[in-house]
Structures are given as C-alpha cells and as structure tokens.
Amino acid sequence: MSQIKAAILPGLVALGLAGAAMAEDKVQLEIGYMPILPDAQLFVALEEGWVDEAGIDPELVQFQNGPAMVQALLAGQLDIAYFGIGPAMVARGKGADIKVVASNIVEQISVVALGDLAPYFDSDPATAFARFAEAEGRKPVIATFPTGSVPETVLQYWLQNGLGVDPADLEIVYQGTAQVQQALLTGAVDGAAILEPVVSSVLARNPEARVVAAGGALFPDQPGAVLAVREGAIADHREAIVRLVAAHVRATELLRDDPATATEAVAKYVGGGRLDPAIVQAAIERSHDGFVADPNRITAGTKAMHDFQEAQGTLKQAVDLDALFDLGLYGDAAGN
Numbered sequence: 001m002s003q004i005k006a007a008i009l010p011g012l013v014a015l016g017l018a019g020a021a022m023a024e025d026k027v028q029l030e031i032g033y034m035p036i037l038p039d040a041q042l043f044v045a046l047e048e049g050w051v052d053e054a055g056i057d058p059e060l061v062q063f064q065n066g067p068a069m070v071q072a073l074l075a076g077q078l079d080i081a082y083f084g085i086g087p088a089m090v091a092r093g094k095g096a097d098i099k100v101v102a103s104n105i106v107e108q109i110s111v112v113a114l115g116d117l118a119p120y121f122d123s124d125p126a127t128a129f130a131r132f133a134e135a136e137g138r139k140p141v142i143a144t145f146p147t148g149s150v151p152e153t154v155l156q157y158w159l160q161n162g163l164g165v166d167p168a169d170l171e172i173v174y175q176g177t178a179q180v181q182q183a184l185l186t187g188a189v190d191g192a193a194i195l196e197p198v199v200s201s202v203l204a205r206n207p208e209a210r211v212v213a214a215g216g217a218l219f220p221d222q223p224g225a226v227l228a229v230r231e232g233a234i235a236d237h238r239e240a241i242v243r244l245v246a247a248h249v250r251a252t253e254l255l256r257d258d259p260a261t262a263t264e265a266v267a268k269y270v271g272g273g274r275l276d277p278a279i280v281q282a283a284i285e286r287s288h289d290g291f292v293a294d295p296n297r298i299t300a301g302t303k304a305m306h307d308f309q310e311a312q313g314t315l316k317q318a319v320d321l322d323a324l325f326d327l328g329l330y331g332d333a334a335g336n
Helices: 017-022 037-047 066-074 084-094 125-136 150-163 177-186 198-205 231-236 238-257 261-269 277-286 296-313 328-334
Strands: 025-032 056-062 078-084 096-105 108-115 143-146 171-174 191-194 210-214 225-230
Touching: 017 125, 025 037, 025 066, 037 078, 037 225, 037 238, 037 261, 037 277, 056 210, 056 238, 066 078, 066 084, 078 084, 084 096, 084 150, 084 225, 096 231, 096 238, 096 296, 096 328, 108 198, 125 150, 125 210, 143 150, 143 177, 150 171, 150 191, 150 296, 177 191, 177 198, 191 198, 198 210, 225 231, 225 238, 231 238, 238 261, 238 328, 261 277
Parallel strands: 025 056, 025 078, 143 171, 143 191
Antiparallel strands: 078 225, 096 225, 108 191, 108 210
16 A cells, blocks of 8 residues: 555544444445546545445446536436536526535646647737638637536636637537547547546647647636535535545545556546546646645635626526535534
C-alpha cells in the first residue's frame, strides 16, 4: 500500500472512514454519474473500497450528460448525483430536493481546436472564428454538451465575455460525451468545448489538435462537477453521507498526490473503461490543480455562473444558492 493510500487525512478519524467500522447495516443508495474525469472521486472511492467502508451499498446509474440526470432527479430517481453545478442549479430550481455537499473539480473545461481551425488562434483569438469562416466559406462547427451544462455555459461565457463573439457566428452542436469525442476524432466538427478525458484522448490521437483556451481563461474560477445528495438521504442517513464526503476528500487527495495509483481506478469507468491508461493518467495529471473537494471554494463561482445562466435564459428559475449548498457535511467530514 502506498504512503498516500495509507495516510488518513486530519479530522477523518472520528467522523470519517474509521467510523465506517461502526456502521451496522449498509444503506443502498442510487448513485448517478457520468463516465468523465470530473467524477473521478467516485471511481477512486469505489475501487479503493471507501464507499463500502462508508456503509453504502451503491446502485450505479450511468448518464451521458447532466441534463439527463436532472430529468432523473425530477422523476424521483437517484439519491446521489455526481454532475455539473449547472445541472445541479437547474434541478434545484425545478424542485429537486438536492444539496451540493462537496466540489469535485474547478476550471475543468478546455476548448480543443482541430487542424483546420487551430492555426487561426495563433494571432488575435478574438477574430479566429471570423477569419476561419471567411477562408472556409462556412461557420466553424463547435461541439459541446447540451444547453445548461457546464461546458456549454463556459463556452457561451468565453465567446461573449472573453472574445466578444456572437455565438450565432458559430454552428454549435450539442452532444453527449461519447458523441463529442467521436465527432472530434472523425473530424466531423472543427473543435469542442469539452472536459477530460476527451481532451487528452483527442490530443493523443490527433497531433494537429490543440487546446486553444482552458480553465480560468474561459471562465475565471468556474465551478465544475459536484457531489449532490437528496435532502431525504441526508436526513435518513447523515452519518453515512458524512463518511461518503470524507471518502470524497480522501479520493481528491489521492488524485492530486498519486495519479499513478488513481489511474487504475479511474480507467475502469471513464470512456467506458476502454481508454489507454496512459491517456487517463495524462488527464489526471493535467487536471491536478483543478481537483478541489471543499464546497466553500465554489460558492462565489456558482453565483457568477448562476447570474450568467439566468441572463442567458438557460436557467429558467432563480435558485436560492444558500439552500443549494449544505456546507456542514463537509465541515463534519473534515473535522472542522
């Protein structure tokens, strides 16, 4: 066992994973997730046995995008969801009784441009799309997740506030994770606003592909994927959820400090388990600074994203952000 895997984070002994040994019966909870790197804490916690130690018997449900998870939550499905903060706000605004209890990752989105488009970003990125359209006689085609998702929101924010570009000057196509990757690898699009491991996979397979903007350059301090739990599950199984958050914190540290060990767990889930582990490890290492578990870190960024989505009209109902977050569970898990 590595030193990282053996270490116990401060404050976790009393209320964290060590407390799992005291759990009498495991509680079965339905957990929704997407096969993407921003949900990596779940994969690490599952494979390291920390979800089991938390006293949770997980029933896993895979989705291809966040809006589909919103529909599942509104239909009364899922006890726990690992998905984007954008869909989390949409779900809460439409009446889903969820609480964000931990952050997964921040500044997770990258814009990847393929060979025909990428050179236009070598000078004056603000006019890159327009110069491409003039030269090629068509709008650039950019893929991203569905409207209201974090990648789509970040793309819109970057176009309007970063580049001063009218989104109507692009042809934006909305797809799930696997479809975006396939579109990039086959050249069906000119680029994408997407997240890991798609970014590392495309860069590894297409030497002409390039990241032309990423992270804070797109949307400063952007919140990304989060761990959300139904209020009912918190009320009925609070100690198990505290232990799950403790496992989440521990998984975050492993991802940051020992990517080689984390890779084996993450590779079983991302990309349907078919990706080269070297690509998965590259994606983990590229995301090192983004792995953040503390939900306090994303409250301000969530407010900025909320206000932008509301102005865009993609967030139909204003959301009480104080009601969206339960910061106490993280505090209990970390011993604060």
